[in-house]
Each structure stands twice: as C-alpha cells, then as structure tokens.
Amino acid sequence: MVARYFxxxxxxxxxxxxxHAVTLITIALxxxxxxxxxxxxxxxxxxxxxxxxxxxxxxYLRPESGAxxxxxxxxxxxxxxxxxAVFIPRDEALRDLKSRIExxxxxxxxxxxxxxPDAFEIQLRPSDQSWEQFEAVAARVRSLAEVExxxxxxxxxxxxxxxxxxxxxxxxxxxxxxxxxxxxxxANTTRLVLYSRREEVExxxxxxxxxxxxxxxxxxxxxxxxxVAAALGLGILFAVFSALATRIEQSGLAGVITLRFLSLExxxxxxxASMLVGWLGCYVSLKQVLKS
Amino acid sequence: xxxxxxxPAIIRLSHVHHAYGPxxxxxxxxxxxxxxxxxxxxxxxxAGKTTLLRLLYAGARAAKGEISIDGTRLETIPRAQLPNxxxxxxxxxxxxxxxxxxxxxxxxxxxxxxAGHRRAQxxxxxxxxxxxxxxxxxxxxxxxRLSGGEQQRVAVARAVVGDPKxxxxxxxxxxxxxxxxxxVMDLLQAAYIRGATVVIASxxxxxxxxMGGRILHLQQGRLVGxxxxxxxxxxxxx
Numbered sequence: 163m164v165a166r167y168f169x170x171x172x173x174x175x176x177x178x179x180x181x182h183a184v185t186l187i188t189i190a191l192x193x194x195x196x197x198x199x200x201x202x203x204x205x206x207x208x209x210x211x212x213x214x215x216x217x218x219x220x221x222y223l224r225p226e227s228g229a230x231x232x233x234x235x236x237x238x239x240x241x242x243x244x245x246x247a248v249f250i251p252r253d254e255a256l257r258d259l260k261s262r263i264e265x266x267x268x269x270x271x272x273x274x275x276x277x278x279p280d281a282f283e284i285q286l287r288p289s290d291q292s293w294e295q296f297e298a299v300a301a302r303v304r305s306l307a308e309v310e311x312x313x314x315x316x317x318x319x320x321x322x323x324x325x326x327x328x329x330x331x332x333x334x335x336x337x338x339x340x341x342x343x344x345x346x347x348x349a350n351t352t353r354l355v356l357y358s359r360r361e362e363v364e365x366x367x368x369x370x371x372x373x374x375x376x377x378x379x380x381x382x383x384x385x386x387x388x389x390v391a392a393a394l395g396l397g398i399l400f401a402v403f404s405a406l407a408t409r410i411e412q413s414g415l416a417g418v419i420t421l422r423f424l425s426l427e428x429x430x431x432x433x434x435a436s437m438l439v440g441w442l443g444c445y446v447s448l449k450q451v452l453k454s
Numbered sequence: 455x456x457x458x459x460x461x462p463a464i465i466r467l468s469h470v471h472h473a474y475g476p477x478x479x480x481x482x483x484x485x486x487x488x489x490x491x492x493x494x495x496x497x498x499x500x501a502g503k504t505t506l507l508r509l510l511y512a513g514a515r516a517a518k519g520e521i522s523i524d525g526t527r528l529e530t531i532p533r534a535q536l537p538n539x540x541x542x543x544x545x546x547x548x549x550x551x552x553x554x555x556x557x558x559x560x561x562x563x564x565x566x567x568x569a570g571h572r573r574a575q576x577x578x579x580x581x582x583x584x585x586x587x588x589x590x591x592x593x594x595x596x597x598x599r600l601s602g603g604e605q606q607r608v609a610v611a612r613a614v615v616g617d618p619k620x621x622x623x624x625x626x627x628x629x630x631x632x633x634x635x636x637x638v639m640d641l642l643q644a645a646y647i648r649g650a651t652v653v654i655a656s657x658x659x660x661x662x663x664x665m666g667g668r669i670l671h672l673q674q675g676r677l678v679g680x681x682x683x684x685x686x687x688x689x690x691x692x
Contacts, residue, residue: 163573173555177555361551361553362553365551365552365553366553367537367540368513368551369540369545369565370540370565370569371568372534375568
C-alpha cells in the first residue's frame with residue numbers, strides 16, 4: 163500500500179513539475195534563510211561565550227581594607243561559581259597603569275598619592291560563566307563590607323544582551339513568518355493539484371476509497387518535497403558557509419573568528435521541520451478542498 | 455422479509471423525495487428491490503432515473519424519506535461508513551467515469567486496493583475480470599485510447615471486480631452500438647446470474663424485453679407503474 167502511495171505521489175509531482183518545482187524552491191529558500199539565521203545565532207553564541215570567558219569581575223576595596231586581603235580572598239573564593247580571586251594591591255595597580263600609558267610622566271608627576279584602591283580580580287568557573295551567574299556573583303561580592311564597588315562591564319553586558327535579544331526576537335519572528343509563508347505556498351500547490359484531480363478523487367470516493375486512502379499520497383508528496391527542499395537548502399547553505407570559512411581562514415582571521423556549521427542533529431531537526439511544513443501545507447488544503 | 459418467495463429486500467425506499475433547489479426531481483418514491491433481482495428503472499429523459507441511482511449509491515441525499523441499502527439506512531449513515539457501503543455497490547456510470555491518467559488495469563485494480571485487498575491477489579483478480587469483459591489485451595492502455603464500448607466494458611469490469619452485492623448501471627448502453635450494447639448487457643446478466651442484485655436505468659425498451667426482469671416505470675419523478683417481464687413468456691403487471 164505504501165509503495166502505491168509513493169508511486170502516486172511521485173506521479174503527481176511528475177505531472178505537475180513546474181508548480182512543484184516552484185514550491186520546492188520556495189521551501190528550500192525558507193530552509194536556507196532559517197538555517198542561516200540559526201547558524202548566525204549558534205556562532206554568535208560561541209563568540210559571546212568566548213568573550214565571556216575573558217571577562218573578569220573587579221572588586222574595589224574600601225581604603226584600609228587591604229590588610230584583610232587574605233581573609234577576604236577566602237570569602238570571595240567560597241562564593242559558588244568563583245574559580246579564583248587574585249588580590250591586586252593598589253601600588254601594583256598603579257605600576258601596571260603607568261606601564262600601559264605611553265607618556266606617564268606628565269600625567270603622574272603632580273600626583274601626591276596613589277588614587278587607586280586595592281582590588282580583587284575574580285574569575286568564574288567556565289561552567290558558571292552565564293551572564294546571570296556574573297550578576298549573581300557580583301551582587302554577592304558587592305555585599306561584602308570591605309568592598310566599595312564592583313565592576314564587570316555591566317553596561318557592555320546589558321548592551322550586548324539587548325542587541326542579542328533584539329536579533330533573537332526579530333529572527334524568530336522572521337522564521338515564523340517564513341514558515342507560515344512556506345506552509346501557505348505548499349497549501350496552494352496542493353490545492354491546485356487537487357483541483358486538477360478533483361474528478362479522480364470523486365471517482366475514488368465512489369468506488370469505496372476511504373479518505374485516508376485518497377489523502378495519503380498527497381501527504382507523502384508534501385513530506386517528500388519538504389525533505390528534498392531541506393537537502394537542497396542545507397546544501398546551498400553549506401556551500402556558501404564553506405566559501406566564507408575559506409575566505410576567513412585566508413584573511414588571517416582564523417584565530418580570532420572560529421566558525422562551525424550546523425551539527426547532524428540540527429540538520430536532521432531542520433529536515434523534519436521542513437517535512438512538517440510540507441505535511442502541514444497538505445493538511446490545510448486537503449481540509450479545505452476535500453471537505454465535501 | 456418481503457416480496458417474492460420470501461426473498462429479503464436489499465434496496466428499500468419509503469416516501470423518498472429529492473429536489474435540486476426549487477426543482478422537484480423525485481416525489482414520494484416507495485419500492486423495494488429484492489436480493490438477486492434484475493430490475494430496470496425506465497422512463498423518459500428527465501424522469502429522475504439518474505437521480506434515483508445517485509441516491510442509491512449515496513452520491514446524493516434524499517430531502518425526505520428513508521432509503522435502506524442492505525440494511526444500512528442512508529439518511530443517517532456517518533461519512534466514515536460511506537466507503538464500506540460503496541464497496542457493496544458497484545456503479546456503472548453513463549459517462550463511464552474512468553480515471554483518465556490511470557491505465558485500464560489501474561482503474562479496475564483501484565477498487566480492490568481501496569478495499570484493502572492483499573497486493574498479491576489483485577493482479578490475478580483484475581486480469582480475470584478484464585478477460586471476462588474481453589479487455590485483457592488493453593490492460594496497459596489509458597481509457598482515452600479506447601472506444602466508447604471498450605470504456606463501458608472497463609467500467610463494467612470495475613463495477614464487478616469487487617464482487618459487490620448490488621450493481622447499479624446508469625444507461626449502460628446509451629452511447630453504444632447494438633453489438634457493444636448487447637455485450638455489456640450480457641455482462642450485467644452474468645453478474646445477476648452469479649448472485650448480484652442488478653439495477654439498470656435505461657429507456658431502451660427492446661433491450662429490456664430481451665433480458666427480462668422487473669421494470670419500474672418512472673415519470674416526472676414519480677413511480678407510475680411496475681411490471682415483471684419474463685423474456686420467454688411475456689409480461690406480468692404487478
């Protein structure tokens with residue numbers, strides 16, 4: 163029975179080549195755009211993680227608190243998520259500052275005393291380096307009596323998170339719109355095929371065919387289209403990605419920007435989603451056209 | 455149980471009315487057709503013969519009245535049960551209704567596939583029925599390549615291939631020459647002899663009298679008479 167459904171589905175596709183080709187290309191483009199967005203999210207996520215891993219929390223101490231540095235270090239390192247805390251005495255901080263400024267003499271010659279506070283540079287465990295964890299640890303450190311201020315690039319973090327969230331929201335909305343459009347296009351194709359086969363469907367009903375028997379080839383055709391479109395869309399995306407990765411490698415940015423393609427599981431999920439789009443398109447049109 | 459020699463009725467109509475919009479097509483029809491009976495529905499064009507057959511294969515619904523086919527009431531039959539009913543009823547349409555894009559073999563096999571027959575059994579059965587109607591040599595041809603008579607024979611093959619209890623034929627000889635018409639009628643008579651109930655809508659009186667059987671006369675949507683014709687001994691008015 164399944165072989166017959168396959169045969170009829172393929173016959174349908176063959177006898178309505180043009181319209182099925184248009185649908186196939188539309189789904190493939192949708193798959194490509196959605197997958198490209200996903201690829202961007204994944205790689206942007208990787209870059210954000212890499213950036214986060216380089217981020218430290220700086221805890222600036224109140225004057226005269228430097229004496230209790232050893233005890234304070236223990237307190238900080240006992241906070242969950244903290245890997246280590248390194249004490250930076252104010253004199254060392256000043257020396258470091260001077261070494262980093264090209265012409266320090268003019269800037270520091272009138273300085274009567276060291277304005278920098280003692281500080282701790284706090285590093286989080288790699289597994290706990292989410293922005294939420296940064297905020298939680300910073301809040302715990304700030305609550306310590308000896309700590310006057312905490313700095314971890316909060317403004318930057320918030321700005322980046324806002325931008326990321328904006329892209330995520332608009333990206334998801336765009337993906338949703340594209341998927342709805344793809345479903346509508348498959349539904350229209352199926353509707354056209356159904357109209358051209360209306361008499362055949364009627365005859366099948368009259369000789370005792372069940373609705374399932376009539377509809378199965380359409381569903382199969384829709385899913386088949388979704389699968390082929392997914393392969394096509396992902397194939398084109400991979401070709402573009404490979405070309406881009408080669409260029410980045412040649413430009414010497416390979417050490418700075420690392421790129422990775424979608425995993426097998428992600429590609430399988432996209433193929434299933436694409437088949438679902440084909441199925442859903444058929445479902446919509448079959449429900450409309452074959453209700454009588 | 456009703457009718458001749460206690461044979462049960464397989465088709466039963468009681469006060470059936472049907473209309474297409476404001477046009478009344480059938481009015482207060484009541485009759486029974488017995489199991490393994492050969493019945494003709496006669497009447498001029500527009501008498502309601504085709505509409506009556508449509509009601510019998512549930513291609514249309516009566517506006518009023520009751521229709522029972524092999525014990526199934528059509529006015530209350532759920533949509534999901536229609537395929538089961540239609541497998542009991544083989545229909546030969548006036549315009550053949552063969553699927554143009556499918557071969558003769560596929561058109562006939564469709565009935566068995568739809569009924570869920572095992573794949574291995576289908577070719578044997580289809581070829582034997584095609585041989586019976588003399589169309590085996592055209593199994594791979596598309597219906598459009600066939601003459602009217604040949605298409606009608608394929609339609610007969612499709613109607614009988616599933617061994618239905620009832621065969622409904624709407625003007626099966628309407629578009630055929632005399633020889634083809636006789637061949638199709640012989641096939642229908644053979645199905646009747648094998649035990650099917652055969653109902654034929656026709657206005658070809660000569661053909662009906664050659665075959666014999668029960669005749670229901672329809673005029674302007676009303677049953678105006680019923681008679682039994684014995685092809686050897688003449689007619690009996692019922």
